[in-house]
Amino acid sequence: MFDALTRQPDDPLLALIGLFRADERAGKVDLGVGVYRDETGATPIFRAVKEAEKRLVETQPTKAYVGPEGDPLFLDRLWELTTGDAGRGRATAGLQTPGGSGALRLAADLLARMGTKGIWLGLPSWPNHASIFKSAGLEVVTYPFFDVPAQSVQFDRMMEALGGAAPGDAVLLHASCHNPTGANLTDDQWRAVSALIAEKGLLPLVDIAYQGYGRGLDEDAAGLRTLLTAVPEALVAVSCSKSFGLYRERTGAIYAACSNAETALSVRTNLAALARTSYSMPPDHGAAIVSMILGDAALKADWMAEIEAMRLRVTAIRERLAAGLSGRWQVLTSIREQEGMFSLLPLEEAQVLKLRAEHAIYMPTSGRINIAGLKTAEVDDVIAKFLSL
Template sequence: MFDALAPQPDDPLLALIGLYRADARPGKVDLGVGVYRDETGATPIFRAVKEAERRLVETQPTKAYVGPEGDPVFLERLWDLTAGEAGRGRAVAGLQTPGGSGALRIGGDLLVRLGVKRIWLGMPTWPNHASIFQAAGLEIATYPFFDIPSQSVLFERMVEALSGAAPGDAVLLHASCHNPTGANLSAEQWRAVTDLIAARGLMPLVDIAYQGYGRGLDEDAAGLRMLLAAVPEMLVAVSCSKSFGLYRERTGAIYAACGNADAVPALRSNLAALARVNYSMPPDHGSAIVSTILGDEALKADWMAEIEAMRLRITAIRERLAAGLSRRWQVATAIREQEGMFSLLPLEAADVLKLRAEQAIYMPTSGRINIAGLKTAEVDAVIEKFLSL
């Protein structure tokens, strides 16, 4: 039976890593990666994470199972970080998950259990969104979100498309630092989307995977919090991969906020049942680290200082890139207003391949670049290479 399986297409981003590694040219630049990189090109372990790990090694009493729902203290602390004031006192059921991807999958599974048939995804979005929700059994519908040539959010078209969603349909929104475009909704646009979701009775699922990388920890959750305060029911999928640099520890959570506290026990038991049939129990090391950091004032302050420094590095490179590229490409001024690690440049696949072949600049043919893949010292040279196109 195994012989009959057709091989799956390579993940283009993973294939790109292989090509980059095999390139012997000095000065090659990798803008394809999906992880934060510092000035030395490393993806560092946060100081606070190292310290929390040291404490855990010394004090953790057991490695016994945590239970399908995970650690309630972790869930409470992460919810507070994500939802802030809007989440305090709100009836909510949370589940510790293997990363943000696990949170999205359990969220998709829960939607199917609730009888939801369809989820609306903005175009473009992180490609795994469609794969995950399709695998969960949801039908994918799309709304226009971003126009690449003009580098602008297609807000009117987004509203028009979502106005055609049926009550009970789910809508996926990126909290901030949109992947792959870096473009985000303004406060007024969040208000309008909130009103539309409430008026049409849609179920929002907000994906928050880059909190702290855009405008700040609270600012990056402001739209999510506005929505949370206004709608009776909502799902939030949190990833700690970037915010805590815990990529391989698979750390995240899914939360179902509801208007009625009586619904919480059944929600909790359904979330736990979904975990049970997927992977049984979540990994705990990353969650224990996050919980240790968020529960200790000094560690939390150090983590906040480090993520702020990362944010400022990304913002500074964005500004240099926007200023340099807009000398020739007017539209590149938008890169400054965009936020988080990614921007989606208006390049044809042929341009991307030319940059790769002639200038050793690596990015996927979509034109998505990771700003954090650039070192300050090489920004000017990279700008010239782009402008040589």
């Protein structure tokens, strides 16, 4: 009976990880995988996370289910971290989810249940966005977001395309540290797109997965906060994978900002019902850690200091890459202005494959690089290899 299934292609990024592992050359460089790496190439566990884990071992009274909605304290604290003043006092429905992906999937299922037809997705985007939305039965409509050769946001074209959206359509926006381009909207552009969304009666779904890696914790949520004050309703999918280094603990949340408490209650019951028929109850370990860190002044300060150090490392490498590459590719001065872990280089597939074959520098054929995959000591050498293309 299983013969009815056809074999699915390997995820290109996972396949790339396999190729990198199998490469025995010394000095190989992995710019592919989308996790933060430190100067030793490790993806560290935050000090505050380790400490919170120790405390949890001592104090956690039970491993009984948390319930489909998760822990309300975690949800309140994460909402405050993400939305600050803009979210305080707002009628919201929040659900603890298995990572940001789980949050996006629940959002998509909710939209499908509401009868939402189309969701607008700026291109290029994280490939899983389109896959998740299509799996939930939504129609994905695309708008231009970023011009790769010019390395710039195509804001006018984006606004023109969204101008054609029908009332009730959903729009996916990255809050900051855009994956895969690192390009973000300016404050003015956030205001303009928020006004358009409000005026046309669209429902924004904001994906925030890299808070803290761009310009700072508050700065990376500023656009989302602008939007929240301008629109009556919004969905916000939060991932704690990168911001707390909790990748494998699958920690995140979906929030619906609503116009009144009664609607929020209805949305919450629908989200909970969707979760119940999917994974039933969310994992709790990561959420318990995040809640403990955000609720303890000393742990929070230490976490903030550590993520700031990570941010500064990424920013410094961006600076070096921009300086080193812009002599040959003038447009790559933009690497300096881009934010977060990723940039999307305007390379031909043949050039990507040449870097891989001749210099053991690994990135997907799209040209997306993870800036945090570079150690300071190897940046000059990597720049020289790019310049030899």
